[in-house]
Amino acid sequence: MQQYPRIAAIDLGSNSFHLLIARATSRGYRVLTRHRQKVRLADGLTAELHVNNAAIERGMDCLESFAELIKSYQPIHVRCVATATLRLAKNRTQLLQHFEAALGFPIDVISGTTEAGLIYQGATAELHCHRQAMLVLDIGGASTEVIAGVDTEPHVLKSLDMGCVVWQNRYFSDKAITQAQFDAAIQAAAALIQPLADTYKTHGWQSVCGASGTFRALQDCLREQGRTEMTADFIHQCMQASIAKGSREHLHELGIRDDRIAVFCGGLAILIALVKVLDIQSIDLARGALREGLVHTMLAERQRALA
Structure with missing residues (x-):
């Protein structure tokens, strides 16, 4: 067995697919390469909860490219997890057959609670604050994870059925950006968060971090x-600035990268609801997310096997 082996973690999100290949070290791991592709799997989810052929093709193309990278780096351990869209899809068996054939490795469709735990671990693994209470937010393509914990230990883990791709398609499908659209999207998101508000506020937190593309888009702004x-x-000002632009075509003028524009308003509406209902004052950008959490889990399992 290699002393410091290479490992690969793959996250099949509802918006983007991610590949992280790392080498284990005496102090954790060193990233060798990262790759992200906007597959937008949730964009192909029909009203009948079937993922359409176009989205399946996009996913297969991405996974074939990941397979080539894995072959090049030759990690000894590969783990691939899928999240909300695969949990929802009624044609999940078909999707998994196609995706596993393209990737060459098994795919584990994880629960929302497991996803939330991995996100929290990835977001907090590099913290050096003793006994700090944390709130971690991750606005994915089809689900939003809200996790409260202390240091690297999650205590309250929830996965909500709303995401930037789903909300974009539902409330901003015509590319226009209006106050009425934002109001409807925020109200719908707030209705899902409100029943959990007391639980999270009782837990409390000293800092909040965001671990998904919506927060990186805001970082660009x-x-x-x-x-x-x-x-x-600032988050509310971004909403007003988006409304003032009036159309998705002009959002690049706010500094948002082209690959984040397509689902920006959907994610922003969900974030505004989170900020409002949970009374969040400020947010930091997390250093890691689900794939980093997966790497830490793989390394911990390896250490236990060697002990």
Whole structure:
């Protein structure tokens, strides 16, 4: 057995597919390569909860490219997990057959609770704060994870049935951006969060971090404005600036990367609901997310096997 082997973690999200290949070290791991592709699997989810052929093809193309990278790096351990869209899809068996054939490795469709735990671990693994209470948010394509914990230990884990792709298609499908659209999207998201508000507020937190593309898009907006703090006021200002642009075609003027524009308003509406219902004042960008959590889990399992 290699002393410091290479491992690969793959996250089949509802918006993007991610591949992280790393080498184990005496202090954890070193990233060798990362790859992300906007597959937007949830975009192909029909009203009957079947993922359409176009989305399946996009997923297979991505996984075939991941397979080539894995072959090149030759990790000794590969783990692939799938999240909300695969949990929902009624043609999941068909999807898994196609995706596993393209990738060459088995795919584990994980529960929302397991997903939330991995996200929390990935977001907090590099923290050096003793006994700090944390709130971690991850707005995915078809689900949103809200996790409260202390240091690297999650205590309250919830996965909600809303995501940036689903909300974008439901409330901003015509590419227009209006206050009425945002109001409807925020109200719908708030209705899902409100029953959990007391639980999270009782737990409390000293800091909040965001671990998904919505937060990276807002980070781009911060840089464009020469600002550094992602406050609640700034998040609301981004909504008003988006409405002022009036159309998705003009969002790049806010500093948002082209590959994040397509689902930006859907994710932003969900975030505004989270900020409002949970009374969040400011948010930091997390260093890691699900795939980093998966790597830490794989390394911990390896250590137990060697003990």
